[in-house]
Amino acid sequence: MAFFTILLSLCGLPTLYLVGALILRKFSDSRFKSLHGCLDPPALPQRERIIGLDLLKDGAAAVKAKTSLEGAVRRIASTGNTFSNTVVGLNIITTIDPTNIQTVLAHKFNEYDLGGRIYAWGPLVGKGVFTSDGPEWAHRRAVLRPNFNRQQISSLDMFERHFSHLLALLPQDASTIDLQKLFFSMTLDSATEFLFGQSVGAQGAGQGSEADRFQTAFDYAQHQMPDRNRLGIMNLLVPNAKFNAACKVVHAWADTYIEQWLKDRNHDKKENSSSEATKYFCLEQIADEIQDPKQLRDEMLNVLLAGRDTTAGLLSNTFHVLSRHPDVWTKLKVEVDTLQGKLPTYEDLKSLKYLKCVLNEVLRLYPPVPTNARYSKVNTVLPTGGGPTRTSPVFVSAGSIVVFSIYALHRRHDIYGPTAEAFNPERWAADSPDGPLRPGWGFIPFSGGPRICVGQQYALTEASYTVIRMCQIFKEVQSRDHGPWREGLGLTLCSGQGTKVGLVPV
Ligand code: HEM
Incomplete structure (x- = not known):
């Protein structure tokens, strides 16, 4: 009997405490509400x-x-x-x-x-700008921010190089191709080059190659993210060997590259090398602030996660809708023709107003986040x-x-009016009959506030560049998938059925 009394009082106390805390919380919550x-x-x-x-x-x-x-x-x-x-x-x-x-x-x-x-x-x-909070996040963002200045993203050579690899993979006889798959590889190549100074080389990579293994592992790990988001801290209790193996492959590529780059850099410094800095990339810029190789890897992978699929999603959905709206494609081509076939400059990208309307409309209806x-x-x-x-x-x-x-x-x-569900780039035009659209916080594809996307201009530059180059090379984009658009939802949004099109050269 004495044993049961002791047990009851031991269990009873915490219960009593819990009930008391709950009542107090209810009380203070309702005071806060009425206040x-x-x-x-x-x-x-x-x-x-x-x-x-x-x-x-x-x-x-x-x-x-x-x-x-x-x-x-x-x-x-x-x-x-x-x-x-x-x-x-x-x-x-x-x-x-x-x-x-x-x-x-x-x-x-x-x-x-x-x-x-x-x-x-x-x-x-790991821990980086996309996964941290508070002063730690603010510091990380401040270190990264200068990489996204106009000066750093307005050089378009890199986008042309990766676009030309994409072009080499596109059939020229209007046979069916899934552009979405190719856009995911292209944006992986450009993002890795922008971040690490060296592209992983996913476009056209053979099966089983290092690039193929990296892409497969990165994609697999990302596709686990919605489930992992739902589990939150419970992830610590749920073993996932395949996910862990995929993370290892991604880390191995980044570590090998960062290690080698740090060695070369220290060697160059010692030798006082006069070799000219040929290109700009994030790793080099942030390495003055961050020396720990693991932290460098985390920062780069954070940005890769934030920037690669989102831009690929924007491009895939853009071509998905363009293939179903030949009138919009024709209007875009007329605008792009003003460049008279020359490679676009950064200023050209900014001057093409209809292109901006098209991208806004895709970001509205199919926001990558x-x-x-x-x-x-x-x-x-x-x-x-x-x-x-x-x-x-x-x-x-x-x-x-x-x-x-x-x-x-x-x-x-x-x-957006009664036609909000319809794809209508004209709604964004300055001379739209309903007046220029100013949705403010009603249009936030890149989020808003202090954590607004740092890569917005980078993404719009890559997407605009790619659309212009496609307009210059192809006369028609024919839809080869006639079902309704369906969501392709991982960590970000793409087209659930891919972007199956036939491309007719000019
Ligand atoms: C169309 C393409 C893109 C869209 C729609 C987009 C959208 C977003 C959104 C909605 C957020 C906020 C996420 C949150 O609140 O949790 C975000 C954050 C971020 N984005 Fe983008 N993004 C795009 C492309 C890029 C690119 C190309 C990069 C870099 C190369 C990038 C880098 C980042 C980073 C680093 C953050 C985290 C910012 C922070 O937390 O301070 N994004 N993006």
Whole structure:
């Protein structure tokens, strides 16, 4: 009996403590809510609000059916632009309200962080600008930032070199080719050259070659990311030998290259080599600030992860829609013809207004980062979305996740009109009948606030350059895939069916 009394008091105390803490938290939360005039947003219907098993099941089925993004659009249409739900005990607030998104990403930037991103992505890319928070992140971003100045990205020789490798792989007889696959290799080649000073050489690489192994491993590891994102810190408990092996292959390539480069660099310094610096690349620039080879690798892989698939996704979706809109292709060609067949300069890229409209429209309808999220570090408030009018402030308790569907935001009828779902580059033209479109925080393919994409100009330069060169070389881009567009969702968005086209030379 005495034994049971002792056991009960030992177990009872922590339980009592937990219940007490929960009551106190409820009390302080409701004080905070009334102090800020917060009212609850609509709740997404779910069978129970603890595990959210039905939502988890629906989510998994939608991923399989490649309908997650459209599913988000439907949920928002039926529940509200801001709504809440619970999954595995986590309070999730989904919003496509531009004011709320701006609050999270900019006005109250310091009240949020990336949550468990490091547990999901860390084994592949380590700690770098894309996986860190706070002062550590700010320092990393400041070190990287100068690499993306206009001066560094306006030299287009590198893009021409990798484009010419792509061209060599394109059939000239209008036979069917999947451009998406080729764009993924091209952007891997250009990004590795921009970052490491040496391209991995994925385009045209033979099966089993070093480049092929690197690309296969990098792609495999990235495709694991959505699942790893969902697991967060639980990744530490779930062994994944294939993922770990893929990370090792990626690290081995980067380590070998960085090690050799550091040796050559130290040797050159000792010899006081007068060899001219021939080209610019990130590694060389940041190595003055960062000496640890592992940290150099992590920084480079962070940027590679952020920049390669996103740009490939933009190009793949651009050609996917161009193949289905011959009128837009023809109009683009007329604009590109003003360059009279010469290789474009950086200034040319900026002067082609219709091209800019086309890329904006692709980024609107197919944002390469279609969903994003932030974790609240403290109790905080979203300015709108609660109560019967859905305009009252919304309470965000510490530890909640605020999710934004950029895909759904970019389809809002009150921002883009009743034809929001249609591909219409003209809507971006300065002389558009509806007036120039100024969606502000309603158009954020590159995010916004202090963590806005550092590679935006690099990506637009590479995409614009590639589209112009394709316009100069091909008369027609014929669609060879007549089904509707479907999502290809990994860490980023591409076309679920690839970009199967036939290219007719000029
Ligand atoms: C069309 C192409 C691209 C799109 C749509 C895009 C979009 C984005 C978005 C939405 C973010 C914010 C992610 C977040 O909040 O977690 C981001 C961050 C970032 N992007 Fe891009 N990106 C593109 C291309 C690039 C390229 C080419 C590079 C570099 C070569 C790059 C480098 C980065 C980096 C380093 C970050 C992290 C910034 C930080 O956290 O401070 N991106 N990008």
